[in-house]
Amino acid sequence: MKGALLENIGILRTALRRGFVGPQALAFIPAAVLAAFWLGGEPLLLLTALGLPMLYFLAGGFPATPGAAMPAQGHVDLINALDSNAMATDALQKAATARLSTACIMIEIDGLEDIAQRAGEGTVDTLRDLTLTRMRNTLRRDDRAVRISDNRFMALLAPSIRLDLEALLQLATRLQTALEEPASVDSSMRYLSASIGFCGSPRLRPDANGEHLIEAAQIALSEALANGPSAIRAWSDSMRAAHFAQKTLQGEVDKALDNGQIQPWFQPQVCTSTGVISGVEALARWIHPERGIVPPAQFLRCLEESGKMDRLNEVILQHSMTALRSWDQAGLDIPRISVNFSEAELRDPRLSERIQWEMDRFGLTPHRLGIEVLETVIASSPEGIVARNIVELGKLGCQIDLDDFGTGHASIAALRRFKVHRLKIDRSFVTRIDRDEDQHRMLAAILGMADRLGLETLAEGVESVGEHALLSQLGCDHVQGFGIARPMPTDQMVTWARQYMEKISEAHLLGRKSG
Ligand code: C2E
Ligand code: CA
Ligand code: CA
Numbered sequence: 131m132k133g134a135l136l137e138n139i140g141i142l143r144t145a146l147r148r149g150f151v152g153p154q155a156l157a158f159i160p161a162a163v164l165a166a167f168w169l170g171g172e173p174l175l176l177l178t179a180l181g182l183p184m185l186y187f188l189a190g191g192f193p194a195t196p197g198a199a200m201p202a203q204g205h206v207d208l209i210n211a212l213d214s215n216a217m218a219t220d221a222l223q224k225a226a227t228a229r230l231s232t233a234c235i236m237i238e239i240d241g242l243e244d245i246a247q248r249a250g251e252g253t254v255d256t257l258r259d260l261t262l263t264r265m266r267n268t269l270r271r272d273d274r275a276v277r278i279s280d281n282r283f284m285a286l287l288a289p290s291i292r293l294d295l296e297a298l299l300q301l302a303t304r305l306q307t308a309l310e311e312p313a314s315v316d317s318s319m320r321y322l323s324a325s326i327g328f329c330g331s332p333r334l335r336p337d338a339n340g341e342h343l344i345e346a347a348q349i350a351l352s353e354a355l356a357n358g359p360s361a362i363r364a365w366s367d368s369m370r371a372a373h374f375a376q377k378t379l380q381g382e383v384d385k386a387l388d389n390g391q392i393q394p395w396f397q398p399q400v401c402t403s404t405g406v407i408s409g410v411e412a413l414a415r416w417i418h419p420e421r422g423i424v425p426p427a428q429f430l431r432c433l434e435e436s437g438k439m440d441r442l443n444e445v446i447l448q449h450s451m452t453a454l455r456s457w458d459q460a461g462l463d464i465p466r467i468s469v470n471f472s473e474a475e476l477r478d479p480r481l482s483e484r485i486q487w488e489m490d491r492f493g494l495t496p497h498r499l500g501i502e503v504l505e506t507v508i509a510s511s512p513e514g515i516v517a518r519n520i521v522e523l524g525k526l527g528c529q530i531d532l533d534d535f536g537t538g539h540a541s542i543a544a545l546r547r548f549k550v551h552r553l554k555i556d557r558s559f560v561t562r563i564d565r566d567e568d569q570h571r572m573l574a575a576i577l578g579m580a581d582r583l584g585l586e587t588l589a590e591g592v593e594s595v596g597e598h599a600l601l602s603q604l605g606c607d608h609v610q611g612f613g614i615a616r617p618m619p620t621d622q623m624v625t626w627a628r629q630y631m632e633k634i635s636e637a638h639l640l641g642r643k644s645g
Contacts, residue, residue, distance in 0.1 A: 237324050
């Protein structure tokens with residue numbers, strides 16, 4: 131109730147501030163009072179004399195407490211980098227003088243661009259005002275809240291004795307709850323989400339200035355945005371190192387794609403009933419001249435951020451087709467390569483055309499290509515270009531594998547609609563099945579459901595002989611994992627596959643003899 135009242139007063143203040151602000155307005159009050167007396171006598175004089183100062187206060191013109199300094203936050207909606215650095219330096223100096231702490235909280239409101247496109251800039255301006263009002267209503271009176279870009283807001287906390295991690299986390303959570311309250315604007319409900327990064331001054335070096343404080347909060351915010359929506363992250367020293375390593379990678383990754391440093395390694399998948407190789411999964415690796423083998427977790431984000439996922443897909447596909455043809459020529463029997471397709475890659479409107487063209491160019495039929503799509507992508511893409519591409523690729527003859535099955539909420543209807551061929555059961559359901567009763571029961575239930583739906587199954591992350599044996603017993607069709615082989619480069623695959631097939635035929639011979 132109190133929150134809603136403060137919010138409404140805040141919005142009224144913002145509206146009034148635009149037309150009725152500054153000390154010059156004070157000069158206008160006596161003239162208005164005289165005019166009121168002349169026009170309407172005593173009653174209007176009283177009304178004006180009491181009402182105008184009230185309006186002036188609501189607009190933020192009066193200090194909130196007699197004698198206190200005018201809160202600068204009331205006048206500043208959008209400030210530039212120089213001013214924000216100066217504000218942060220000032221906050222740090224005040225805190226240092228008083229032997230207390232301060233903190234910078236950086237907030238990004240997601241989705242404002244979308245709202246601007248659909249409802250116009252006016253609606254977004256109202257939401258920006260509302261965000262500032264909500265921040266100010268949640269913060270203490272001496273804390274400062276400003277907007278520093280289209281969708282980014284900053285709070286600088288007044289010196290305080292208790293600004294440890296726990297207290298800052300609680301404050302960040304309170305801010306997020308306030309900012310994410312549904313907002314009714316122009317008779318539509320708007321749902322915003324807020325990502326938050328923060329840094330407390332005790333975490334910085336003693337000689338740090340405002341720019342350092344803001345940079346630390348910005349780095350924490352980037353980390354929150356990468357884990358969002360609605361994530362909160364506190365700045366730490368290791369985060370800084372990781373951030374700058376990521377930035378360096380970002381600069382190098384585009385070139386790496388073009389000069390052949392990024393290529394797929396291949397991890398075998400084998401059939402549990404016959405033991406033969408049923409396919410391989412292509413997993414991107416960056417063969418870095420100084421850092422060695424860089425795993426995808428470290429560079430996929432860079433590629434996503436620079437909009438280069440399509441290019442990655444082309445590179446992985448071309449290397450994979452070249453590898454498949456070379457294995458065919460070497461006399462290996464590797465029926466299929468499965469390639470991971472992210473949501474961004476599946477948004478390419480010419481995807482199926484491009485893939486058909488590539489397969490023709492290499493003289494390979496589309497059924498030799500597996501398309502791995504995350505369950506979360508299928509669950510969230512009932513319509514649109516992503517859905518159309520998956521259906522088209524299935525029609526072309528590519529096998530559709532549902533990756534990380536068990537981590538999303540794909541419906542049975544979606545499995546049918548996208549003609550999913552195989553469920554790749556996520557490693558989290560596979561680990562320790564031979565030692566954990568609950569895990570065992572869960573996996574048996576998944577396999578039973580897949581069997582009834584006529585879907586093939588593959589268990590990911592099979593690391594031990596015990597897991598492999600139990601998966602065979604439970605009727606899982608294929609297995610993949612370090613227990614069979616780790617991902618390896620194209621040329622190693624030839625040696626590995628020959629040795630593996632020899633081992634299998636020996637085991638078959640032994641089996642026949644002992645039988
Ligand atoms: P994913 O598709 O689930 O791939 C399986 C991941 O598990 C691979 O990690 C693989 O090396 C790892 N793995 C396989 N067997 C085992 C095991 O027995 N134990 C453990 N602990 N891990 C195992 P990797 O290569 O680091 O790839 C990580 C993720 O990056 C992949 O997860 C996939 O989502 C993505 N990714 C990899 N390559 C590409 C690509 O070319 N394009 C796209 N869009 N995503 C890719
Ligand atoms: Ca995969
Ligand atoms: Ca997977």
